[in-house]
Every structure is written in structure tokens, then in C-alpha cells.
Amino acid sequence: MKKGLVIGAAGFVGNYLIEEMYESGIEAYATKLPHEQLDNPHARVYDLDIMDKDAIVALLFEIRPDYIFHLAAQSSVGLAWKNPGLTIDVNIKGSVNVMDAIRELFYKPRVLLIGSGEEYGHIRPGETPISEENALRPGNIYAATKACQNMIGNIYSKAYDMELMMVRAFNHIGPGQAPMFVVSDFCKQVAEIEKGLREPVMKVGNLAAKRDFTDVRDVVKAYVGLVAAGTPGETYNVGSGNAQAIQEILDLIVSLSSAEIQVEIDPNKLRPVDVPIIEADITKINELTGWKPQIPLKQTIQETLDYWRARV
Secondary structure (H helix, E strand, C coil), X not given: CCXXXXXXXXXXXXXXXXXXHHHCCCEEEEEECCCCCCCCCCEEEEECCCCCHHHHHXXXXXXXXXXXXXXXXXXXXXXXXXXXXXXXXXXXXXXXXXXXXHHXXXXXXXXXXXXXXXXXXXXXXXXXXXXXXXXXXXXXXXXXXXXXXXXXXXXXXXHCCCEEEEEEECCEECCCCCCCCHXXXXXXXXXXXXXXXXXXXXXECCCCCEEECEEHHHHHHHHHHHHHHCCCCCEEEECCCCEEXXXXXXXXXXXXXXXXXXXXXXXXXXXXXXXXXXXXXXXXXXXXXXXXXXXXXXXXXXXXXXXXXXXX
């Protein structure tokens, strides 16, 4: 049985990835920061800070995983604007620590570095849907750190003969996502309005932006497929291939509610720089593994709304 290690598994994606590995017959190991919670019966869980390279080396020598999924990141664009230094430390220095630790092993695990569709940044007319070959023009600190991780991963793959594959994951959504992300934020607000916990007014940011949303359960299927079949040094988009305006998402969420809801723009939810449209070309991963998303957007949103209804 293959062993898989998820580094940074306490976030939104980690539990879903552990479940997908379990379903795929991969023995799951996972790391989290000491203060984080991660309870999953299908994984052995370890505390790990990726800023400590020696600790990474020790853990890898103990487990000797066949597959490594590097999820650990400071992944909030909003927080990256407020704390660029932290974002650079975790997303660049931390990922280099992981790569260097892997380089010190006496075997070659297959490694998936998780990046972001945000790396493409300012997409010009005629560039959508956007392919992996497109120029990167990151428009925020988070995106710049992920673009840097991708470039370093590509160099390490060639220079040190490592089996590193890179992913650019577009917006993924689903039950359990933190409310600092747009779909979860909207669903939580609606659930609170329905319970009478807040005024029937939704606070929103830029509704004109178009984003590519995929259910997290589809995303982790892509990751498991890529870590096994991906070509070292290559980058793969993971998304739906179909951008939706935030306005459409909001309309759908409101339509699933029984409450009468008004919408107000909240200046605090507007980003300093926002990209009008992000849409993935997923031809490359589809041709390699046959992967494409299966779960409809409406189902994901309904389940995310129900998740918050059960919790507020």
C-alpha cells in the first residue's frame, strides 16, 4: 500500500484529501500546527511547523511517504495584504524547507505543490480560459508567493531530479470552508439572517468579478490523480473551466433562502486590486488523467448553506 503525507492538513482541504486517499487505498499521514485541530480516523496526525526544516527531515525519515501533498500555506488574500512578511515566510521559505528536506532523502517521493489560479493575475482579453502556458502577472502578495513557489518547484525538479508536480488550483468551495472566503461568507450570512441573528442585509464586496468555482471534493480527486500520474516539473490547472460572476453566486444563495434579504456593498470587503475574470483551461489535466468536475455548483452551494444552518 502506498503511503501519502498531507503537509498542512488542518485547513479546509486537508480532511477532504485524507478521505479521498482513504477511498483510493493510500495510507494517510497528516501534519498540522500544534495549536490546530485535526481529527480524522483515517490518518495518523503529527505536529509540524514547516519553518523548522530539521523537523520536516525527521518526519520524512520516520514515515518515508511515497506521495507528499504540500498544502501548508497562508492562503488568505486579505491577510496577505495585511501581513506580507508572514505570507512570504510561510509560502516561499516554508515550501523551500519542504523541498530541501525531501532532497535529503535517499529515495524520490512524488510531490504535489499546491499553487493557485491567482498566480495568473491580470488576465488580458482573449486569454480566457487560461492555460498553464499563459504569462503570470500576479496582482496580490499571496499570488506572487504562489508564483514564486511554482517557479522554484520547476527549478528543483530539473536541477535536483525530483518528482515535483505543481498545481494551480482555482477557487474551491464546499461545506466546512472558513467564512473569509466568499461563498462560505455569503452562506453563513444567510444562515444567520434566517435565524434572526442579524439584520436581513447581506454585506458584500465586488459582485462583478468572475471566478472559477469547483467543489473541494472534486479538487482532491484531481490531486490524488496528479500525484500518481503527473509529469515531474509540469504545472496543471485544477478548476471547473467555467467562470461565474459573484453576483450569480449571490443570487443563487439568496434564492435558496426563505428570508427577504437586501444587499449592501461593504467597502471592507473590496480588495485593493481585483482581477475581473479568472477561468481555468483544464484540458491538460483532463487529457492526462480524465479528470473533470462532477459535482454541480448548485449542489455545493446548497450543502454549504446547510452546513452553516446546522452551526449558527
